[in-house]
Amino acid sequence: MAQKRSAKKNYPDLHGIVLLNKPTGISSNLALQKVRHLFKAKKAGHTGNLDPMATGLLPCCFGDATKVAHLLINSDKTYVARCVLGSQTDTGDATGEVIETAGITQLSDEEVLSACESLTGDIQQVPPMYSALHHNGRRLYELAREGKVVERPPRKATIYQFKLLENTATHIDFEIKVSKGTYIRTLLEDFAKACGTVAHMSALHRTATGIFSGEDMMTLDALSDSENLSDHLIPMDGALVEYPKQSLSAAQTQDLIHGKTIECEGQTDMYRLYDQNDRFLGMGDLHANGILKVKKLFLKSYQGL
Numbered sequence: 001m002a003q004k005r006s007a008k009k010n011y012p013d014l015h016g017i018v019l020l021n022k023p024t025g026i027s028s029n030l031a032l033q034k035v036r037h038l039f040k041a042k043k044a045g046h047t048g049n050l051d052p053m054a055t056g057l058l059p060c061c062f063g064d065a066t067k068v069a070h071l072l073i074n075s076d077k078t079y080v081a082r083c084v085l086g087s088q089t090d091t092g093d094a095t096g097e098v099i100e101t102a103g104i105t106q107l108s109d110e111e112v113l114s115a116c117e118s119l120t121g122d123i124q125q126v127p128p129m130y131s132a133l134h135h136n137g138r139r140l141y142e143l144a145r146e147g148k149v150v151e152r153p154p155r156k157a158t159i160y161q162f163k164l165l166e167n168t169a170t171h172i173d174f175e176i177k178v179s180k181g182t183y184i185r186t187l188l189e190d191f192a193k194a195c196g197t198v199a200h201m202s203a204l205h206r207t208a209t210g211i212f213s214g215e216d217m218m219t220l221d222a223l224s225d226s227e228n229l230s231d232h233l234i235p236m237d238g239a240l241v242e243y244p245k246q247s248l249s250a251a252q253t254q255d256l257i258h259g260k261t262i263e264c265e266g267q268t269d270m271y272r273l274y275d276q277n278d279r280f281l282g283m284g285d286l287h288a289n290g291i292l293k294v295k296k297l298f299l300k301s302y303q304g305l
Contacts, residue, residue, distance in 0.1 A: 011042040015063035015301035016233035019217040022050050022058040031220070035060045038223050039233070047072035048180075048209060049132070053095055056206030057214045064298040065236035072239055075210030076160065078177040081201055083188045085172070088198035090144070091130040092185030096200070104197035109167055115194040116162040116174070119187065124154040128186050157182040162191075171202065211241060236298065237272055237280040246271035246284065246292070253281060256294055264292040273297075 018039070022031045028049045036044040041062040047069045050058055056079070061069045086105035089096030127133050129144035133152070143150060158179035165173040176184060185201040192199035207214040218232055226232060244266070252262045253275040264271075268288050273281040282297035 011040045013043075013063055013300060014039055014041040014233075015065055015298070016235055017062070017065050017239055018060045018223070018232055019212055019214075019234070020058045020060050020223075021214070021217040021219045022055055023220060024053055024055050027052050028058055031058060032060050034220055035223065036062070038220075039229055045069050048077065050206060051093070051095075051204070053093055054204040054206065056204075057209050057212065057217050058206070059209055059212055059239070061236070062233075064301040065239070067296060067298065068236055068239050072210050072212070074180050076177060076179055076208075077182075077206060077210075078161075078175065078208035079184055080165070080205045080207060081174050081176055081184050081188060082203040083172045083174065083191065083199050084170070084202045085192060085195075085197050085199045087200060088189065088192075089200045092128050092183070092189060093200055093204070094202045096130070100198050102197040104195065106169055107167070107172070107195055107197075109164065111195055112164050112167055112172060115191050116164060118194055119191060120159050120162045122156060122158050123190075125157045125183060125186055125190070126154045127152050128183055131183065155181065157187075159187065162187075175207075177208075211239070235280065236301065240272050240283070243270050243272050243283070245274060246286070247274050247278070248276065248281070250276045256281070256284070256292075257297065257299070259294075261291050261293050263290050265290065270295060275302075 018035055020031060020035055022028060028046050032044055032046045039062060043063050043066060045061050045066040047059045047061060050056065059072055085107065086102055087098045088100040090099050129149055130141045133140050135143065135150050159176065161175065161177040163175040165175055176187065184204055188199050188201050223229065223232065246264060246266060255262050264286055266286050269286055271284050271286055273284050275281050279302065281302055283295040284292045285295050286292045
């Protein structure tokens with residue numbers, strides 16, 4: 001019996017980034033595959049998982065842009081999170097089973113602000129059992145589903161902003177900016193503990209990832225209705241604007257493509273590299289001796305060959 005060929009093999013090479021407003025109720029990977037199908041992209045990856053319950057900014061990278069995805073995964077992120085006091089769940093969010101309750105279900109603004117201040121800056125955070133981290137070769141969430149709890153060493157997290165947006169009788173809304181790898185649901189549990197109660201996260205919406213803002217993201221429906229999808233494709237170097245730009249001559253460009261080092265002026269740093277026609281070529285490290293070495297070239301998407 002002949003094997004069915006994957007439709008992806010017939011997709012064209014596509015390079016760039018789409019800022020998706022992930023809907024609730026589906027995994028980040030399923031959301032990515034829906035966008036990949038719309039764009040008919042051969043290769044795709046996303047930058048920083050959002051749980052199925054969560055919504056918001058999910059940068060989807062196509063082609064060579066998947067090679068810069070790790071820079072976005074490692075970047076700071078901003079969320080709007082809703083906290084419900086008085087009940088804690090096994091997952092830390094509204095999808096789990098209630099495992100503990102407390103009588104304190106409302107706080108004064110002063111109590112909220114004081115707890116936020118105590119959790120701002122560098123903190124130690126114990127990852128939740130319902131997470132994708134590994135323990136002896138298995139995912140923590142796999143163990144959690146079997147009713148097992150294992151010791152998890154605390155990890156450093158940086159809370160840059162823990163801002164109160166709304167404090168009501170039913171919920172508290174926060175805007176929170178954090179370093180990579182921070183678990184917002186765990187932060188809300190720690191917030192509640194500082195206030196002498198328990199809590200869980202009932203909603204989470206990501207509004208920023210590194211330099212990308214949620215103001216520019218598109219819903220799946222909007223992308224499906226778009227007459228020109230390419231209008232929503234961001235060039236891959238759009239994710240790298242925090243790095244300085246280095247313009248190269250035609251000779252320098254050819255030397256780098258052929259694996260040579262070149263001499264350049266500038267500060268010791270990593271640079272975005274552009275050829276003589278201002279086309280993005282890749283990334284390079286400029287050393288103190290003025291020698292620039294290639295970090296990564298994106299030759300599949302580079303049109304100068």
